[in-house]
Amino acid sequence: MNVRDFKNKIYAELAGITKALANPHRLEIIELLAQGPCPVEYIVDNTSLTVANASQHLQTLKSARLVTSKRRGKYSYYSLASIKVFEVWNAMRDLGFSQNAEIEKLLKEFRESHHNLESVTCSQLLERIQQGKSLLLDVRPRKEYKSGHIASALSIPQDELIEKLKELPRNKEIVAYCRGPLCAMADNAVEMLINHGYKAVRLESGFPEWKSKGLPVEQ
Amino acid sequence: MNVRDFKNKIYAELAGITKALANPHRLEIIELLAQGPCPVEYIVDNTSLTVANASQHLQTLKSARLVTSKRRGKYSYYSLASIKVFEVWNAMRDLGFSQNAEIEKLLKEFRESHHNLESVTCSQLLERIQQGKSLLLDVRPRKEYKSGHIASALSIPQDELIEKLKELPRNKEIVAYCRGPLCAMADNAVEMLINHGYKAVRLESGFPEWKSKGLPVEQ
């Protein structure tokens, strides 16, 4: 095989993988699966997809070897094939945030609609935890917490927060985190905490970003 | 704007960027541009694309803000919009190399056709250079060398190598590098050097990978 044929084939394969990623719904699925394995139904509940369509997108991801599936009882549990899949998505999102004016505008609007809440980075959070300064709150659904969370984090899903406010200390800063920078759950939690007189900020990114940096996680 | 609309818009934008990458020719263009800025003509000479088609692909990349262009005289010089573009491609390629059986097979066949030549990683190379053990050879076209190369590398383009063999020491190991892991120039150079009795290996990756790791470069 000559070099040109070799290159054509390799680039075609790599473009195939990239094409499998190049769809808004599939990117959203990747981000959900980065929280942990889940059935098709869970993806449907957390996106605007129909069942058949979600399944179809998952097949596309599966045949590009970006996700794997395992049947357990009635459900097919889908997972990311490797942490590298998340890393590609992370690099892509990072590129988008820095290059695309439209994305920048959307993010700015979104933050403003949440009154420009303060956020902390992973390394800032790590420091605060080590110094015992902050209480860490995982506001994702409990299932996601159970399939992996930041070390020392407490699980209070967003919709249970109002009932459990009393359990939280008023003198300590609370850091809430969720699925990632595009997820609004932490923003909502922080907003509510502040409205009730607590001191709270959100983690800029989320659990998968923390994990992919090799920072301490628990299960 | 509600969260669902926000997400739909953000993911659509990010998928747009990903779509711009999701084509074999455009991936190859990205890899070429990672060597440094160049005109359309140069891309045509180094791929199997026609002029109009190359230009069209460049427009696609440009409107996704992955590349920029600047007219200088008769030529439009295209460049990567940011090192992040290369980083995404790098992460993607890495994912492909690790997940895709077809790619693995192609790479294996390719290496075998080059008699399984030895290669060194960036960190191994750095060590060898620091210890003065190896002579470093940039076998890319001189223009690419001039727009940036690994510190202390000598420029001998692949097609001039045969004439300049005498200038090289026989007692020192020679490390040849080129555009990256998918480029055959370093393999060809190493093969020729070995056939003429020199001790030679290739750098596993290439200049852009070295540079993106923050290792020493010159211009």
Added chain:
DNA sequence: CGCACATTCAATATATTAATTGAATGTTGT
């Protein structure tokens, strides 16, 4: 077994992407 439910499959209509062709634009040097 057969019902309920999660998922997948197959077929179709629509929308998007890509290569090709030839013409148009912009720039240099005479």
Added chain:
DNA sequence: ACAACATTCAATTAATATATTGAATGTGCG
């Protein structure tokens, strides 16, 4: 101004991707 050349544009055809629909498959439970 014009000849030579690099690049871009516009139009066409062919190929591919996507959402939707309804039917089919697979699994647990009564």
